[in-house]
Amino acid sequence: MSKAIVLYLHVHQPYRVRHYTIFDAGTDHEYFTAPYDDRTSNERIVHKVAEKSYIPTNKRLLELLKDHPEFKLSLSITGTVLEQLEKWAPEALKSFQELTATGRVEIVAETYHHSLAFFYSREEFETQVRMHREKVEELFGQTPTVFRNTELAYNNDLAYWADQAGYKGVLAEGWDKVLGWRSPNFVYRPTHTENIKLLMKNYKLSDDIAFRFGDQSWEGWPLTADKFAHWLNETPDATNFNLFMDYETFGEHQWHETGIFDFLKHLPDQWLKKEGNSFMTVSEACDSIEPKDEVDTPYTVTWADTERDLSAWLGNSMQSSAITALYELQGPILASGDWQLIEDWRRLQTSDHFYYMCTKYFNDGDIHAYFSPYENPYDAFIAFMNAYHDVVFRLSTKGARV
């Protein structure tokens, strides 16, 4: 039986809001510009991540692609990170372009601003998907055919939308509650759809690499490429192993010292040793593998936390108040015709802002804290709301009723 590894990496950076006070609101509109040394400095973070992760990892990925004609992968790159790379790390952008130039790196469709617009405004959501497609066409010369929603937030409605919009496939978390007794290692068809296929993340295998790789107390440690290939070969009934993870797994979440790059380097050799094994991009998997069954997802699943829902972004009332207030402005914002204002409003839609306000693990000092440039969720909320107030101010000075 032939089996494929479907490796998909997610690349994203938000425009973080600086320490923006109510005294700044109405005075300066530079929410996204912090002093270079500040924790919220987007320029500094992009410099750091380009140097520490994007450039060295792309170099290794390019070598892999050159050494192994069968090696393939898919990337999702948000519009907000692409813009920031253009401005502050053109070399890193070029290294991504070199990857796609091999013809074996596919870009996945998503919203330009890494937003949760699907759940608040279908019109705005479609605009951002279009903006992203145009950006990808401009920078990479390809048109995405498989869709992923921000945070892999997925339900039947999204599948229906993506099917109607003509996508070949859509990505989702292979969460047990959705799959039931079924395995994520097949291609599925969402219920109520006609053509689209569903690729569901094998979170166990993905997390072995993304989260557990460097953990010396983990029973699987040390994870070598041949051990991993062995696990996959031993899995009796499977067509595709969907390994979905953050791009920053390589070099940022798992440091170089863990041996993560050696793992990556040897994976193609070890995997391709066995006949019938291959690598596929997400669209190839959709094209070549027949759906095994229908999957019904009436409620929204995401790839975050043990809950696999939107609670990390919308679970507390600060988060829901902030996002609701923001989307309430859509009418006057779009009517303003002020492109800078519209763009700032869109940048505030990026899901990371709401993630920083998450309180559910605040006391544990866990992964949420690690990724936040703020001292606590309340500071994140206040900075965001002050930026929101300034957006209202700008609307008001343009004569909008607010």
Next chain:
Amino acid sequence: MKILMLGWELPPHNSGGLGVACYHLCKALAKRDIDIEFILPYHAPFEEDFMTVTAAHPQGAKVVLANASAYDSYKYVFDDGHEEWIDIVGQQAIYEHAVAKMVDSREFDVIHAHDWLTFRAGVRAKMKRNVPLILHVHSVERDRAGGADGNPVVREIEETSFLMADRIVAVSQLTKDAIIRDYGIPADKIEVVHNSIDHDAFLALDGNNAYRYLTEMKAQGYRVITNVGRLTVQKGLTNFIKAAQQVVMREPKTIFLIVGSGEQYFELIELAADLGIAKNVIFTGFQRGKNWRDSFAIADLFCMPSVSEPFGIAPLESIGFGTPTLISKQSGVKEVLTNSLKVDFWDINEMANQITAVVQNDALRDELQANAHRELERMSWDTTADKLHGIYRQHTEGVPA
């Protein structure tokens, strides 16, 4: 007349109203042929010459450094080079011993001690030198504990000191009643002397208000309700936010400005969001200088919904900056301020009702302010100092009270 004044804080190095009140009190007293030596528990620069400020620190301590807040631990640096952080109860004990040593080499006619942290030092000084002791009560433990019993150690210090004192000065009738009720002190031992306000603080500042966003919103027909103070249980802000929700339901164009920091900061932010009024409640954190002043000036109404406020100077400051007030009936300041809206701190509906009335009626707002300002103009620290001077004389000249 020489006064040994025992206090815990003075501006600019103070955490609250206590230091400000002490400062103005002493400044007004100093105009009356009264020499004051003010003993602080820490070293701080004091550049004015109307009184002498001395640091009391323990034998062997080279320097005592206060943190940002007067109620945190202090760092004691000793002669032998070692350093120690000492908590608040430890500090008041150290202060007592240091003051007890200092009084041997000083002459004074009256000891005047401000709040529990200095009371034991005052009692020791009285016992050693047999000089009249006046205890000035700016708050009792129940006030600081937001209506609960509070720390029994502190209550014991307060009670024994009240019994030992020659006279007790309370900043309001409310506080006098609390001393009678909580400590069983006879009413005729307690004198009410209200705080006042320093009019120099209200000199006009240049420039536009620091809140440009609020300025714009007001031009759009919004009204701004403000609270300036520590975010602690004592200040009653939970009820205030609940009242805010009711106001916003009726008058969506209302913005509540919460200026200050404190242990309820996170809790209040979440409460506002839980009640669905996150857009309408702005938290600024701690502010000083122009931002602080403009927090009053930008508002249409200043609210002090305190559960317990022995005096409460902020409403007078607000009126001085041009904004009328709503105060809780559980505040001492209500005894000297007639032209203010007044509510029980627990009566959320009535609080919402009165705030809504101001939001809907600029005439009400303006009338309240005009009349309150006339009241304010008549207030002076000189009145406060005259009363205290009279009390000093009663105890030094043998004139019975």
